[in-house]
Amino acid sequence: MSLSMSLSKSLRKSFSKILVFGKNGQLGRAFQNTLSSHSQQDIIFIARGAEKNEDPNTCDLENPLALEQFLKKQQPNLIINAAAYTAVDRAEAEKEHAFAINATAVQIMAEYAAQTKTTLLHYSSDYVFDGKKAAPYLETDLLAPLSIYGASKAAGEAAIISSAAHYAIFRTSWVYGDGANFIRTILRLAKEREQLAIVSDQFGVPTSAAWLAQISLDFIAQPFQSGVYHAVPDGETTWYQLACVVVQTALDAGATLKLQVANIQPIPSKDYPTPAPRPNNSKMANAKLKAVFQGRSVGSSASIPHWQPAVVHYVRQLVKQGN
Numbered sequence: 165m166s167l168s169m170s171l172s173k174s175l176r177k178s179f180s181k182i183l184v185f186g187k188n189g190q191l192g193r194a195f196q197n198t199l200s201s202h203s204q205q206d207i208i209f210i211a212r213g214a215e216k217n218e219d220p221n222t223c224d225l226e227n228p229l230a231l232e233q234f235l236k237k238q239q240p241n242l243i244i245n246a247a248a249y250t251a252v253d254r255a256e257a258e259k260e261h262a263f264a265i266n267a268t269a270v271q272i273m274a275e276y277a278a279q280t281k282t283t284l285l286h287y288s289s290d291y292v293f294d295g296k297k298a299a300p301y302l303e304t305d306l307l308a309p310l311s312i313y314g315a316s317k318a319a320g321e322a323a324i325i326s327s328a329a330h331y332a333i334f335r336t337s338w339v340y341g342d343g344a345n346f347i348r349t350i351l352r353l354a355k356e357r358e359q360l361a362i363v364s365d366q367f368g369v370p371t372s373a374a375w376l377a378q379i380s381l382d383f384i385a386q387p388f389q390s391g392v393y394h395a396v397p398d399g400e401t402t403w404y405q406l407a408c409v410v411v412q413t414a415l416d417a418g419a420t421l422k423l424q425v426a427n428i429q430p431i432p433s434k435d436y437p438t439p440a441p442r443p444n445n446s447k448m449a450n451a452k453l454k455a456v457f458q459g460r461s462v463g464s465s466a467s468i469p470h471w472q473p474a475v476v477h478y479v480r481q482l483v484k485q486g487n
C-alpha cells in the first residue's frame with residue numbers, strides 16, 4: 165500500500181527529512197511499502213549493520229556514540245523508531261542488550277529530538293503492563309512490566325516522556341507483517357503437526373504492521389499533542405482463538421495442512437511456561453487514538469478496523485505466496 169497523494173503532500177510539508185530506524189523489521193518493512201512514493205532524498209531507512217550492497221545508512225543502536233553522530237550528520241526533522249530489541253524470552257538473559265536498544269538508544273533519540281525540535285515517533289508494547297486488570301488498559305494506567313523486555317520498553321517510554329521532545333509513543337500488540345510472528349509460526353506448525361496446544365487465557369489484539377505504518381503516518385501528517393497512544397485495532401482475542409482463525413482461513417484458501425481446527429487444544433498459560441512471563445490481559449483501549457482522528461474533519465482517511473478481517477487478508481496472502 166503506498167501513501168495517498170494528500171497524505172504524502174502534508175507529510176512532505178511538515179517533514180523534509182525523515183529517518184526510519186529498523187529498516188528490516190516487520191514495521192520497518194511496512195514503512196518501506198507505505199512510503200514507497202516518497203523520494204529517496206527526504207526519507208532514509210536505517211538498518212543495523214552493513215548489507216551486501218554496502219548500504220551507507222546503517223547504525224547499530226547498541227553504540228550510543230555512533231547513534232549520536234548519525235543523528236548529527238543526518239539532521240532529520242522526523243525520527244520514526246521502528247527498531248527494537250524484540251526477543252522477549254531471550255531478553256531475560258540479555259538484559260544489557262535489551263536496555264541498550266530499547267532504553268539508552270531511545271533516550272539518545274529523545275535528547276536529540278528535544279535539542280533540535282525534531283519530532284519523534286516511537287513504538288512501545290502491551291508488555292509494559294502486568295495484565296492483572298480485567299478491562300482494556302488505558303494510556304494512563306500504571307506500568308508494571310513482568311519481563312525484562314517489558315521493563316526495557318517501559319524505560320524507553322520514560323526517557324521520551326521526561327525529555328522535552330515533541331513525540332508520540334504508539335503502544336501496540338501482537339504485531340504481524342513481513343517477518344517472524346505468531347501467525348507464520350502457526351501456519352508452519354500446521355503443516356508439520358496434526359495436534360497443537362495453544363494458550364487460551366491470554367487476551368490481546370493482533371495488529372497488522374501495514375495498518376500500523378499507515379495509521380502512524382496519517383497521525384503525524386497533521387499537528388498532534390505529545391503523548392502515549394494505544395495503536396491497536398478494535399476487538400480482542402486469545403492466542404488459541406487466533407490460531408483457530410489462522411488455520412481455518414488457510415484451509416479455506418486451499419492450503420494443505422496436517423492440522424484441523426478441531427485438533428487445536430486450548431491450554432492455560434501454566435501449561436506452556438516461557439522464560440519471560442506474559443501478561444494475561446494485553447487488551448489496550450484505542451479510544452484516545454480514535455478521538456484524534458474523529459477531531460480531524462478534513463484530510464484524514466484513517467480508520468481503526470476490527471482485527472479479524474486484516475488477519476484473514478494476511479493469511480490468504482501468505483497462502484497465495486505459498487507460505
Ligand SMILES: NC(=O)c1ccc[n+]([C@@H]2O[C@H](COP(=O)([O-])OP(=O)(O)OC[C@H]3O[C@@H](n4cnc5c(N)ncnc54)[C@H](OP(=O)(O)O)[C@@H]3O)[C@@H](O)[C@H]2O)c1
Binds near residue numbers: 250265
Ligand atoms: N512484534 C510484536 O508482536 C510487537 C508487539 C508489541 C510491540 N512491538 C513493538 O513494535 C515495534 C516494531 O516491532 P517489529 O515487530 O517490527 O520488530 P522486529 O520485526 O523484531 O524488528 C526490529 C528491528 O529492530 C532492529 N534492531 C534490533 N537491534 C538493533 C540494533 N542494535 N541496531 C539497529 N537496529 C536494531 C532489527 O534489526 P535486524 O533486522 O538487523 O535484526 C529489526 O529490523 C517495536 O518497538 C516493538 O517493541 C512489537
